[in-house]
Structures are given as C-alpha cells and as structure tokens.
Amino acid sequence: MKKTIFTGFSPNTRAKDMTIATSFLLFPWKLFQWKQGPNQQRAVDLIESYFGDSTNALTYDSGRSALYHALLALDVGEGDEVLVQAFTCMVVINAIRWTGATPVYVDIEKNTLNMDLAKAESACTPKTKVLIIQHTFGLPADIEGLIAVAKKHNVKTIEDCAHSLGARYKGQLTGSFADIGMLSFGGEKVISCVRGGALITKDTTLFDALQKRHDTLSQSTRRVIRQHLLHVVLFPIGKSLYHLGIGKIFLKLLKELHITNKIIYPEEKNGKQVAWYPSQLPNALAALLIHQFPHIEAMNAHRKHIATLYKKQCKETTDIQTETDEHIYLRFTLFVDNPKKIRMIAKKQGVMLGDWYSLVIGPGDVDLDAAKYTKGMCPVAEERASKALNLPTDIHIQDSDVTRILAACNE
Numbered sequence: 001m002k003k004t005i006f007t008g009f010s011p012n013t014r015a016k017d018m019t020i021a022t023s024f025l026l027f028p029w030k031l032f033q034w035k036q037g038p039n040q041q042r043a044v045d046l047i048e049s050y051f052g053d054s055t056n057a058l059t060y061d062s063g064r065s066a067l068y069h070a071l072l073a074l075d076v077g078e079g080d081e082v083l084v085q086a087f088t089c090m091v092v093i094n095a096i097r098w099t100g101a102t103p104v105y106v107d108i109e110k111n112t113l114n115m116d117l118a119k120a121e122s123a124c125t126p127k128t129k130v131l132i133i134q135h136t137f138g139l140p141a142d143i144e145g146l147i148a149v150a151k152k153h154n155v156k157t158i159e160d161c162a163h164s165l166g167a168r169y170k171g172q173l174t175g176s177f178a179d180i181g182m183l184s185f186g187g188e189k190v191i192s193c194v195r196g197g198a199l200i201t202k203d204t205t206l207f208d209a210l211q212k213r214h215d216t217l218s219q220s221t222r223r224v225i226r227q228h229l230l231h232v233v234l235f236p237i238g239k240s241l242y243h244l245g246i247g248k249i250f251l252k253l254l255k256e257l258h259i260t261n262k263i264i265y266p267e268e269k270n271g272k273q274v275a276w277y278p279s280q281l282p283n284a285l286a287a288l289l290i291h292q293f294p295h296i297e298a299m300n301a302h303r304k305h306i307a308t309l310y311k312k313q314c315k316e317t318t319d320i321q322t323e324t325d326e327h328i329y330l331r332f333t334l335f336v337d338n339p340k341k342i343r344m345i346a347k348k349q350g351v352m353l354g355d356w357y358s359l360v361i362g363p364g365d366v367d368l369d370a371a372k373y374t375k376g377m378c379p380v381a382e383e384r385a386s387k388a389l390n391l392p393t394d395i396h397i398q399d400s401d402v403t404r405i406l407a408a409c410n411e
C-alpha cells in the first residue's frame with residue numbers, strides 16, 4: 001500500500017523541527033523558555049535582514065493577529081471601509097470586522113485570482129481607509145497598479161503575504177511595497193512554526209504605533225504552546241500511518257481531545273473572536289521559525305520545480321492559475337467542473353488534494369452572513385471557488401509523485 005500524499009497537513013515539518021519541538025517539551029531547562037527568550041528577538045532580526053533596506057519587523061502569534069494590529073495602527077475603526085478581495089480566508093475578514101470597519105469585497109481576475117484593478121478603483125469611496133493586497137497562492141498581484149489606485153484615493157495599503165513569502169514582484173520581495181506587509185508562518189504556509197505571523201514596515205511613525213500596541217500584547221498560555229509543540233511532534237506520525245487507516249483516527253483524536261490545536265476555530269468561522277489571541281509569538285515557536293527561515297528560497301525553488309512538472313504533464317487546455325516566473329506556487333491550482341468529486345476519487349487513490357478556496361470566503365463551512373458577504377457580490381470569485389482544486393508542491397513532494405497525483409486526478 002502506497003503512502004498517502006497530502007496537500008497541506010503541515011507540509012513543512014521535517015525531522016529537525018520535530019527535534020526542536022521535542023527539546024522544548026522534554027528538557028527541563030527549556031520548560032522555562034516556552035513564552036519568552038532570545039529566539040523572539042532573533043526571529044525579528046532574521047525577518048529584518050531578509051527584507052533589508054531599513055525594514056522594521058514585529059512578530060505575532062499569527063498572521064490574522066498581525067493583520068488586526070496593522071489595521072489598528074492605520075487607525076481603521078467604526079465607519080471605515082476596507083477593500084479586500086473575495087477568494088480569501090475568513091480570518092482576514094474577521095481581522096477587519098474586529099476593528100469595527102466594514103469589509104468591502106472586490107472581485108478577482110479570473111486567471112490570477114488576485115484583486116481586479118478596475119473593480120478596486122470603482123469600489124473606492126470617501127470611507128475607504130485601507131486596501132489589502134493579497135498575493136493568492138504566491139502569485140504577486142498587480143502591486144504597482146493597486147498602490148497607484150490607493151494613492152489616488154488617499155487610501156493606505158497592506159500586503160497580505162500569507163501565501164507569498166519570498167515571492168518577488170519586478171525583482172523586489174512582496175511585502176515590501178505597501179505601507180505594511182503582513183507575513184504568516186502558519187502550518188500550511190511558505191515556512192511554518194505551527195502558528196505565527198509578522199508585520200514589516202519601513203515607515204518609522206507607523207512602526208512606533210505598531211510597537212506601542214505590540215508592547216501591550218499578552219503571552220500565549222502554556223497550554224496553547226504545548227498544543228503547538230505537540231502538533232509538530234505528533235502530526236507527522238499520524239500522517240505516516242494515514243494509509244493504514246489508523247493515522248486518520250490518530251489525528252482526529254489529537255484534535256478532539258485538544259492535544260493539538262486547530263488551524264481555524266469553529267467560532268472564527270462564525271465571525272467570533274478567539275480568547276487567546278492576539279498575543280506574542282512564543283519563544284518556543286520562534287525557535288522553529290528561526291530554523292525554517294533560511295530555507296525559504298530552497299523551499300520555494302522546489303515548489304516552482306514541482307509546478308513546472310505539473311504544467312508539463314497537464315493538457316494544453318487545462319484551466320490553471322496564471323503561471324509566471326514570479327509565482328512561488330504555494331499550491332498549484334487548476335479549475336475543473338467537479339472538484340469535490342475529483343477530491344473524493346483521488347482520496348481513494350491515497351492522494352489528498354487541496355480545497356483552497358472551495359467557498360468564496362474559505363474554508364468551505366464558513367458563515368457567509370457573518371462575513372457580510374452576499375451571494376452575487378463577486379461573481380468571478382464565486383465561479384473560481386466552485387472549480388478550484390489545488391495540487392501539492394511542498395518539500396515532501398518528489399518528482400515521481402507528480403505522475404501519481406495527476407493520474408489520481410485523471411481517474
């Protein structure tokens with residue numbers, strides 16, 4: 001029986017990550033370094049030197065918390081509007097709504113899955129305070145165009161680089177163009193420390209405002225940190241046993257018994273805030289981040305390589321997300337008439353395909369009313385969500401897996 005191939009499922013975890021997490025769980029002298037310690041500053045230093053050019057950085061427990069703080073630093077609040085693309089994640093919308101502002105949905109371009117420039121322009125009103133530029137699946141958006149629209153309307157910009165860490169637009173790193181760049185180090189992202197995020201900015205006034213808020217952040221509890229560390233150690237074990245059936249039960253039990261954490265909590269899907277964040281990035285998770293950080297370029301080069309193989313083996317007529325040299329392919333996304341059925345059939349072949357985003361605001365079981373999204377607002381995004389299917393490109397995918405994955409799709 002062949003091992004299961006996954007899309008997502010904490011794809012960046014390798015042996016060294018497991019060793020680091022285990023050391024924090026087992027070594028007595030490390031038990032006192034879970035919340036605070038030198039790794040927090042080291043992580044900030046790494047981010048700042050990666051982006052260079054007088055970039056200032058701050059880390060958070062997650063990208064969603066970072067985004068929330070970015071919006072607050074830009075004075076977003078009650079009565080303001082924030083332009084955000086459809087075909088995004090509910091946690092982005094929650095961050096906007098928690099400030100009291102209204103998310104205004106802008107439709108996407110059919111092929112890039114990024115915000116449509118003309119529609120962004122026409123969505124601007126005197127109430128618009130911020131425009132969020134998302135680089136979907138690692139494909140840079142039309143940054144210059146969107147920033148020009150924002151400037152014209154006196155609107156601030158945030159780049160949502162949850163999918164695009166290391167991707168370059170015209171040779172410059174995404175995240176470094178807007179007033180503030182938001183990074184995510186969640187389990188399914190470019191690099192991972194289970195859960196984490198950061199903000200970067202070159203604007204010193206903005207940085208001061210961000211830092212003031214950051215100083216007031218609470219620390220994650222030991223229980224939450226333990227869940228994250230156990231996730232690193234136990235999740236790969238469950239994955240390796242998945243094809244035998246017991247892995248699935250094992251992973252389910254870990255979640256049901258709250259031994260490990262969830263990526264997105266049920267209350268978040270209904271637009272509610274989770275009690276334990278925003279908070280600081282714990283020292284123990286910063287240690288995982290420091291370990292993965294130097295691998296950004298190699299991991300992205302691997303993703304690009306796997307994407308090239310998919311492209312070569314796909315039919316000419318296959319409807320895929322725009323391919324460019326700038327794309328880092330967090331996932332290789334194509335569009336089919338019945339993605340749900342293909343996912344089901346491929347699963348029987350031991351290939352778990354991705355479902356980002358199977359709903360216009362993902363994941364698929366989100367309460368769209370809570371997101372203030374009404375059907376018909378963004379027809380292109382709705383159509384793309386009804387057809388999207390993602391293939392894995394992560395570091396565990398080998399060249400030989402590509403044929404197996406495509407064969408499972410073709411079934």
Ligand SMILES: Cc1ncc(COP(=O)(O)O)c(C=O)c1O
Pocket residue numbers: 062063064065088089091092134160162163183184185186196197
């Ligand atoms: C487009 C996008 N932005 C932001 C986020 C938030 O990142 P995090 O999971 O670190 O909170 C996500 C999460 O999946 C996302 O998909």
